[in-house]
Amino acid sequence: MDAVITVENLSKRYLLGHRSGKQGVYRYTALRDVIGREARNFTRKAIDVFHGRQVVQGDEVEEFWALRNVSFDVKKGEVVGIIGRNGAGKSTLLKILSRITEPTEGRVLVRGRVASLLEVGTGFHPELTGRENIFLNGAILGMTQREIRKRFEEIVTFAGVERFLDTPVKWYSSGMYVRLAFAVAAHLEPEILVVDEVLAVGDHEFQKKCLGKMHDVASRQGRTVLIVSHNLATISELATRAVLLNAGTVELDGDVARAITTYLSHGAKSSVYERSAEETNRRPHVSRVEVITSNANGIHSFGEPLEVRFCIKNANLISRGCFAFQVFNQTQYPVLYAWAFHPQVRIATNEGETVLVCRFPALRLNVGQFYLNTYLRETPDGEVYERLDGICPFEVVRTDETIPWAWHPEACSYHERWEWTISNASKRESAPYIGRRSRTITR
Amino acid sequence: MQDVIIIEAGRRERHYWLDLWRYRELFRVLAWRDLSVRYKQTVIGVLWALIRPVLTMLVFTIIFGQIARLPSDGTAPYPLMVLAGILPWSFFSSGLSEASNSLINNAHLISKVYFPRLIVPTASVVVAFVDFLISFSILVLIMAWYQFLPGWQILVLPVFVLLAFFASIGPALWITALNVKYRDFRYVIPFIVQFGLYVSPVGFSSSVVPEQWRLLYALNPMVGVIDGFRWCILGGQSKLYLPGLAISIGVTAFFVWFGIQRFRKMENSFADLI
Numbered sequence: 207m208d209a210v211i212t213v214e215n216l217s218k219r220y221l222l223g224h225r226s227g228k229q230g231v232y233r234y235t236a237l238r239d240v241i242g243r244e245a246r247n248f249t250r251k252a253i254d255v256f257h258g259r260q261v262v263q264g265d266e267v268e269e270f271w272a273l274r275n276v277s278f279d280v281k282k283g284e285v286v287g288i289i290g291r292n293g294a295g296k297s298t299l300l301k302i303l304s305r306i307t308e309p310t311e312g313r314v315l316v317r318g319r320v321a322s323l324l325e326v327g328t329g330f331h332p333e334l335t336g337r338e339n340i341f342l343n344g345a346i347l348g349m350t351q352r353e354i355r356k357r358f359e360e361i362v363t364f365a366g367v368e369r370f371l372d373t374p375v376k377w378y379s380s381g382m383y384v385r386l387a388f389a390v391a392a393h394l395e396p397e398i399l400v401v402d403e404v405l406a407v408g409d410h411e412f413q414k415k416c417l418g419k420m421h422d423v424a425s426r427q428g429r430t431v432l433i434v435s436h437n438l439a440t441i442s443e444l445a446t447r448a449v450l451l452n453a454g455t456v457e458l459d460g461d462v463a464r465a466i467t468t469y470l471s472h473g474a475k476s477s478v479y480e481r482s483a484e485e486t487n488r489r490p491h492v493s494r495v496e497v498i499t500s501n502a503n504g505i506h507s508f509g510e511p512l513e514v515r516f517c518i519k520n521a522n523l524i525s526r527g528c529f530a531f532q533v534f535n536q537t538q539y540p541v542l543y544a545w546a547f548h549p550q551v552r553i554a555t556n557e558g559e560t561v562l563v564c565r566f567p568a569l570r571l572n573v574g575q576f577y578l579n580t581y582l583r584e585t586p587d588g589e590v591y592e593r594l595d596g597i598c599p600f601e602v603v604r605t606d607e608t609i610p611w612a613w614h615p616e617a618c619s620y621h622e623r624w625e626w627t628i629s630n631a632s633k634r635e636s637a638p639y640i641g642r643r644s645r646t647i648t649r
Numbered sequence: 650m651q652d653v654i655i656i657e658a659g660r661r662e663r664h665y666w667l668d669l670w671r672y673r674e675l676f677r678v679l680a681w682r683d684l685s686v687r688y689k690q691t692v693i694g695v696l697w698a699l700i701r702p703v704l705t706m707l708v709f710t711i712i713f714g715q716i717a718r719l720p721s722d723g724t725a726p727y728p729l730m731v732l733a734g735i736l737p738w739s740f741f742s743s744g745l746s747e748a749s750n751s752l753i754n755n756a757h758l759i760s761k762v763y764f765p766r767l768i769v770p771t772a773s774v775v776v777a778f779v780d781f782l783i784s785f786s787i788l789v790l791i792m793a794w795y796q797f798l799p800g801w802q803i804l805v806l807p808v809f810v811l812l813a814f815f816a817s818i819g820p821a822l823w824i825t826a827l828n829v830k831y832r833d834f835r836y837v838i839p840f841i842v843q844f845g846l847y848v849s850p851v852g853f854s855s856s857v858v859p860e861q862w863r864l865l866y867a868l869n870p871m872v873g874v875i876d877g878f879r880w881c882i883l884g885g886q887s888k889l890y891l892p893g894l895a896i897s898i899g900v901t902a903f904f905v906w907f908g909i910q911r912f913r914k915m916e917n918s919f920a921d922l923i
Contacts, residue, residue, distance in 0.1 A: 303658055316653065322763070334686065344679075346758065
C-alpha cells in the first residue's frame with residue numbers, strides 16, 4: 207500500500223545560549239567586565255533584531271540538533287509508536303508533522319487530513335461552559351461546526367458530563383475536565399492522527415475507555431496513527447510498528463517488541479547527577495549521585511535491586527555529618543526516605559571524598575517516574591550543608607508480569623507482597639487462590 | 650488521491666489565502682470566544698463600552714472646548730465633534746492593543762495546533778469592533794439630544810470604519826510578530842496608544858492645524874480616519890481635506906502590506922519562540 211507519510215532526511219536545529227564560564231584569571235567579576243560583556247551582548251542582540259534573527263540570551267551560542275536526518279515511511283492503516291528517552295526528539299518530530307514548527311532541513315510529505323493531539327483540551331477556556339468549550343475545542347482541532355453538532359450527543363455521553371454542560375469548566379473537577387477534553391478529541395475523524403502522551407491523564411477507568419477508543423480508531427476504522435508515549439505498555443498494546451529515536455536519529459524502525467527491548471537495554475544503566483567541575487566549593491557537598499537501574503536509560507524493572515551511590519566531597523574538616531535522601535514520585539509526593547546517621551557512625555568527616563552506597567534489595571515501588579532530593583547536614587536537625595532537589599530522574603516499569611490492564615502510576619505508590627485466600631460459602635472449604643499462573647498466588 | 654501537504658524549510662504556502670478561507674470557521678469561533686469571555690465576571694459588563702467614551706468626551710470637551718477654547722467644525726456642537734473622533738480612535742487603539750498582544754495571549758494554541766496564524770490577530774480586532782458598535786449608540790443618543798441630523802455623507806461611514814480597521818491591523822501584525830520574538834514590544838503598545846492620542850485630532854478638530862502642516866500631519870493615518878468620520882457624521886460642517894486623506898490611505902496601505910509581509914516571514918518560527 208502507499209505511504210501516507212514520507213519523512214525524508216528531516217533535521218531540526220535549535221539555538222541555545224550560554225553564559226560563558228570563563229571568568230579570567232581573577233576569581234571576582236569586575237564591573238568593567240560586566241559592562242563590556244553586556245555591551246557586546248546588546249550589540250549582538252541589536253544586530254539580530256535588525257536581521258530578524260532569533261535573540262539568544264547569554265554570550266555563547268550553541269547549536270542543538272533535536273532531529274538529525276530522520277527518514278521513515280508510514281503506510282496507510284499503520285499504528286506507529288515512537289519511543290525514546292527524554293530529549294530524543296519525539297516531540298519535535300510530532301510538532302513538525304503537525305505543522306506547528308518547520309524543519310531546518312529535509313521534508314515531509316503527508317497525504318490526507320491530519321489531526322494532531324499534542325495536548326488534551328488545547329484552547330479550553332475556563333470561563334466558558336462545557337457546551338461552549340466543546341465547540342471551541344472542536345474548531346481548534348479542525349472540526350467544522352456541522353461535524354461537532356452531529357457528534358455532540360456522543361461526545362457528551364462519552365465524557366459523562368451531561369449534568370454540567372452549562373457550567374463554566376473552571377468549576378469542573380480535574381477528572382471531568384480531562385474527560386470532556388479527551389471526548390472531543392476522540393471524536394475527531396481525520397485520516398491521520400498524531401498523538402502525544404495524552405493517555406497519561408485521567409482516572410484509571412477513563413484511561414481504559416480512551417485506550418479502547420484508540421484501538422477502535424486504529425484497527426476497526428483503519429486510520430493511520432502516530433503515537434508517542436512514555437508508557438511502554440500503551441505502545442506495545444496499540445502499535446503495530448515502532449520507531450526508536452536516540453539523540454535525534456532513528457536507532458531502530460520495525461518490530462514493537464524489538465524496539466522496546468532495544469530501548470530497555472542500550473545505553474547507560476543509570477541516571478547520574480554530577481556537579482560541574484568548575485564550581486569550587488569548600489563546604490561539604492555532594493559531588494556525584496548515581497542511581498544504578500536494572501535497565502538502560504534510567505529505567506528500572508520492578509522488584510529488581512536498585513543501588514544509589516553518593517560521593518560527598520569535603521574540603522574543610524567537619525566533626526559530624528549526616529546524610530539522607532528522599533524519592534519523590536511524579537506527583538511530587540515523597541514515597542521513600544532513607545537516611546544514614548547514627549551516633550557511632552561518622553559520615554564525611556574525613557577530608558577528601560566519601561562514597562555512600564544505598565542498596566534496596568528489591569525495589570517495590572509502583573511504576574512511574576521518580577526523582578531524588580538529598581540532604582547533607584551537620585546533625586539530623588543541625589546546619590544544612592547542602593540540599594539538592596529533583597536530581598537523578600528514573601523510571602520504574604514492570605516487565606516481570608503482564609496483566610490484562612495497563613500498569614498505572616496513579617494506582618498506588620508501592621506494591622506489597624500479598625497472599626489471597628478465597629473461601630466459597632456453599633462448599634464450606636477454603637483454599638488458596640490459584641491464578642492462571644502459579645506465581646500469582648503469592649507475590 | 651487527496652491533496653499532498655509538503656512540509657519543508659522556508660516553504661511559503663502556495664495556498665496561503667485559500668487556507669485562510671478554509672479556516673474561516675476557526676476565525677469565527679475565536680472571535681466569538683474573545684467576545685463571550687470579555688465581560689465575564691464584570692459587574693456592569695457591556696456598560697464599560699459606553700462609560701469610557703462618554704467620560705473621555707466630557708473631559709475633552711471641558712479641556713479643549715471650554716478651557717483652551719478651540720473651535721469646533723463649523724456649527725457642530727463641540728461634544729459631538731469630540732465623540733465623532735473618540736469612536737474611531739478607541740476602535741483603532743483597542744484593536745491595535747488587542748491584536749498586538751494576541752499571539753502571546755494565545756501562546757498555548759500556537760505551540761500545540763496548526764492553523765494560519767493570521768487568524769489570531771484579525772479575530773481579536775472583532776472584539777474592538779463590537780465595542781465600537783456599542784459605543785456608536787452613544788453617538789446616536791447625543792445626536793438626538795442636540796437634534797443634529799447627519800447628511801447623505803453618513804452613508805460613506807462604513808468605508809472609514811474599514812479604513813480604521815486597516816489602520817490598526819497593519820502595524821498590529823508587525824508588532825504582534827515582533828512581540829513573539831522580542832517581548833519588549835509589549836511595552837511599546839501603551840506608549841503608542843497614549844502618544845497617538847495627543848498627535849491625532851481626537852480632542853480637537855484637525856482644522857486648527859496650520860494649513861502648511863496639514864499634509865505632514867496626515868502622515869498619521871488616524872488623521873484621515875478621524876477627519877473622514879467627522880465629515881460623515883457632522884455632515885457638511887466638517888470639510889474633508891482630500892490630499893491629506895489620500896496620504897493617510899497611502900500610509901495605511903503601506904502598513905498593511907508591510908505588516909502582512911513581516912508577519913508571514915516570521916510566522917513559521919512562532920512555535921519555536923513563543
